[in-house]
Amino acid sequence: MTNSISRQQDSGRSFGSWQRWVIVAIGVSVVLALPLIIKNTYYVQAVTLGLLFAYLALAWNIVGGMAGQLSFGHAIFFGIGAYTSTILFRDLELTPWIGMLVGGVLSGLIAMVLGYPTFRLRGAYFALATLAFGEIARAFVNNTNFLFGIEIRGSRGILVPLRGQAPLVYQFEDKRYFYYIILLLLVILIYSVYHLKRSKLGLYLSAIGDNEDAAVSLGVNASASKLKAFLISAFFTAVGGTFYAQLLHFVDAPSVFGGSVSLIVVLFATTGGPAYLLGPVVGTLLLMPIAEITRILLAGRFTGVHMVIYGLILVLVMRFMPRGVMFEAERLIEHWKRHSSSQVEPEQTLTSESQGVKHGTS
Amino acid sequence: MTTWLSVVVNGLFMGSFYGLVALGLGLIFGVMDIVNFAHGALLTVSMYVVYNLITLTGMDPYLAIIPTALVMYLVGTQLQRWLISPVLRREKDTAHLTIILLTSGLWWALQNGILFLFSANYYTADTPYSGEVFFIGEIPISVPRLIGFIGAIVIVAGLQWFLTYTDLGRALRATSQDREATRLMGIDDFKVYEFSFGLGTALVGVAACLLIPFYFVHPTVGDVFGVLAFIIVVLGGLGSTLGTFLGGLLIGLVEAIGSHIFSPYIARMLIFAIFIAVLMWRPSGLLGRRL
Numbered sequence: 001m002t003n004s005i006s007r008q009q010d011s012g013r014s015f016g017s018w019q020r021w022v023i024v025a026i027g028v029s030v031v032l033a034l035p036l037i038i039k040n041t042y043y044v045q046a047v048t049l050g051l052l053f054a055y056l057a058l059a060w061n062i063v064g065g066m067a068g069q070l071s072f073g074h075a076i077f078f079g080i081g082a083y084t085s086t087i088l089f090r091d092l093e094l095t096p097w098i099g100m101l102v103g104g105v106l107s108g109l110i111a112m113v114l115g116y117p118t119f120r121l122r123g124a125y126f127a128l129a130t131l132a133f134g135e136i137a138r139a140f141v142n143n144t145n146f147l148f149g150i151e152i153r154g155s156r157g158i159l160v161p162l163r164g165q166a167p168l169v170y171q172f173e174d175k176r177y178f179y180y181i182i183l184l185l186l187v188i189l190i191y192s193v194y195h196l197k198r199s200k201l202g203l204y205l206s207a208i209g210d211n212e213d214a215a216v217s218l219g220v221n222a223s224a225s226k227l228k229a230f231l232i233s234a235f236f237t238a239v240g241g242t243f244y245a246q247l248l249h250f251v252d253a254p255s256v257f258g259g260s261v262s263l264i265v266v267l268f269a270t271t272g273g274p275a276y277l278l279g280p281v282v283g284t285l286l287l288m289p290i291a292e293i294t295r296i297l298l299a300g301r302f303t304g305v306h307m308v309i310y311g312l313i314l315v316l317v318m319r320f321m322p323r324g325v326m327f328e329a330e331r332l333i334e335h336w337k338r339h340s341s342s343q344v345e346p347e348q349t350l351t352s353e354s355q356g357v358k359h360g361t362s
Numbered sequence: 363m364t365t366w367l368s369v370v371v372n373g374l375f376m377g378s379f380y381g382l383v384a385l386g387l388g389l390i391f392g393v394m395d396i397v398n399f400a401h402g403a404l405l406t407v408s409m410y411v412v413y414n415l416i417t418l419t420g421m422d423p424y425l426a427i428i429p430t431a432l433v434m435y436l437v438g439t440q441l442q443r444w445l446i447s448p449v450l451r452r453e454k455d456t457a458h459l460t461i462i463l464l465t466s467g468l469w470w471a472l473q474n475g476i477l478f479l480f481s482a483n484y485y486t487a488d489t490p491y492s493g494e495v496f497f498i499g500e501i502p503i504s505v506p507r508l509i510g511f512i513g514a515i516v517i518v519a520g521l522q523w524f525l526t527y528t529d530l531g532r533a534l535r536a537t538s539q540d541r542e543a544t545r546l547m548g549i550d551d552f553k554v555y556e557f558s559f560g561l562g563t564a565l566v567g568v569a570a571c572l573l574i575p576f577y578f579v580h581p582t583v584g585d586v587f588g589v590l591a592f593i594i595v596v597l598g599g600l601g602s603t604l605g606t607f608l609g610g611l612l613i614g615l616v617e618a619i620g621s622h623i624f625s626p627y628i629a630r631m632l633i634f635a636i637f638i639a640v641l642m643w644r645p646s647g648l649l650g651r652r653l
Contacts, residue, residue, distance in 0.1 A: 068456070068459060070462055070463070072466075117641070117642040118641065121641060124391075124396070124458050124462060125596070125641060127397070127462050128397065128592050128596065128641075129638065129641050131589070131592070132592075132593070132634050132637055133638075135589065136634045139627065139630060140631070211455055263466065263470065266463070266466075267467070270463055304474030304475075304477040304478050305478055307470050307471075307473075307474040308470070308471050308474045308475050308478060310467075310470060310471075311467045311469065311470030311472070311474065311475075312471045313467070314463060314466065314467025315445065315464055315467040315468050315471065317467075318449065318460050318463045318464035319445055319448065319449065319464060322449070322456070322460045
């Protein structure tokens with residue numbers, strides 16, 4: 001949430017570069033082979049949903065973490081994505097591959113409409129306004145049967161018409177395809193956020209996140225930058241919504257417009273470390289299994305238990321490590337490095353510093 | 363005509379509770395400039411405290427105000443001391459974001475913890491006042507709602523008096539205006555914070571006692587009041603006790619009249635629409651002095 005600029009770029013710089021590539025290669029092959037190793041469809045689906053939430057948390061983080069604007073209403077965009085592609089497919093036979101983009105653009109437009117009045121408000125007011133918008137959207141969809149003559153079926157929800165194995169309309173008999181699709185979407189999003197962070201807009205956003213008044217006084221157009229971030233975030237979130245609809249073949253207001261989607265995304269992103277590229281992904285990978293484990297251990301008897309744990313985790317994270325797990329991990333690693341190489345440290349620092357100066361002036 | 367009058371009366375009665383719950387939120391918001399997302403969940407906790415007090419000891423619900431308010435005051439001061447003050451000490455610019463996240467975590471933990479302990483069943487406390495009605499002309503007046511309405515007015519007046527005329531109240535207002543200057547005057551701002559948070563949650567405890575004779579008890583009961591409380595605080599304007607209470611009455615009226623003409627769902631949408639409109643055009647609130 002803060003200090004995303006002053007943060008060091010990479011903790012693994014002193015690592016041998018070939019060692020890094022080996023680790024990356026092992027990691028990539030494990031991730032790619034995972035659905036082939038675990039045969040159980042239930043677990044494949046659980047891992048797929050985990051990746052979806054990592055994707056959603058990362059998308060939320062563009063506006064929530066980078067720009068420091070806490071949106072408690074991201075389920076709106078998730079829901080729009082899920083409903084738009086599903087309705088277009090049901091009524092017009094338009095493939096969800098295109099419906100996905102239509103939903104994304106529509107979400108982006110809605111984000112502009114919602115963002116324009118609310119971005120003039122600071123901090124708490126923005127969080128309250130998005131919370132209210134999210135609640136309105138959920139109640140509206142839940143209570144509306146027809147919107148502009150389009151049947152959205154209120155609280156009954158919409159079934160995605162089934163076509164069997166039909167890759168052209170985003171349908172696969174084997175659930176493992178969805179694992180690779182969301183993996184691809186996640187990689188695309190990580191790549192986009194990576195470039196966004198290094199762009200002018202990304203720097204504006206982190207300046208706004210650090211101190212909006214200071215950023216504005218230096219000539220940053222805060223409202224425009226926040227609007228752009230909201231638009232990009234909404235677009236990606238909606239694409240995730242379409243994915244969700246294809247995975248589960250069913251959309252209704254509580255599951256896609258529900259407040260819990262909005263809140264869990266906030267939790268995952270902020271716990272992981274909102275200032276880091278992969279913070280939201282790490283947060284999701286750490287926290288998502290808790291819901292699954294409690295579900296298995298308690299056999300579904302106590303439904304709210306994982307939310308109690310999530311709530312307490314959020315309280316403790318905010319109390320003791322508000323910059324998230326990644327920040328603490330990085331600090332631990334640096335602390336450990338300094339201790340393990342304390343004797344050669346001064347010389348190394350000196351050379352690296354003088355090198356830095358040379359690079360800077362030349 | 364009589365239906366209309368009873369709709370208005372009911373709206374005002376319900377609105378006084380919304381205002382009462384919002385009062386505590388507004389107090390905390392005004393003094394520390396933080397939003398307590400767990401405010402509604404603390405009302406739920408209070409409701410379960412009162413419910414168990416009444417059913418276990420057979421205590422009169424209005425007598426239960428004293429122990430409930432005390433318990434909730436302690437809960438509030440301890441939350442402030444161990445969770446919120448440390449964040450305010452550590453952070454300056456980002457504290458409000460951290461507090462929003464921290465208190466929303468508290469909200470889920472409390473709400474789902476209650477769900478876990480007491481299940482999702484609806485409870486109603488059987489008190490001597492429940493269901494008592496008398497008539498003014500042809501308008502039915504519910505006794506517990508009337509008592510609650512009067513109680514809310516007494517509390518608002520008392521709070522206003524306390525803030526205006528007592529030393530502690532002055533310290534509280536001074537802290538909300540300029541924390542640094544207040545500290546230079548020898549007032550321990552974090553003591554004032556603890557007291558404010560405690561008072562805010564104690565007010566929620568009082569509201570729970572006034573509510574329980576005629577309202578159901580459920581793990582999500584606080585959500586309705588909590589979300590409305592945010593709206594009312596923004597509507598009434600910061601640092602305005604009277605504004606907050608009037609905001610509550612207004613929301614109660616909109617809800618009652620909207621439900622009568624259209625449906626409860628449309629009434630809800632109307633309230634949100636008012637909220638968005640106020641945020642857009644008058645973010646300092648209808649009676650507010652500053653943003």
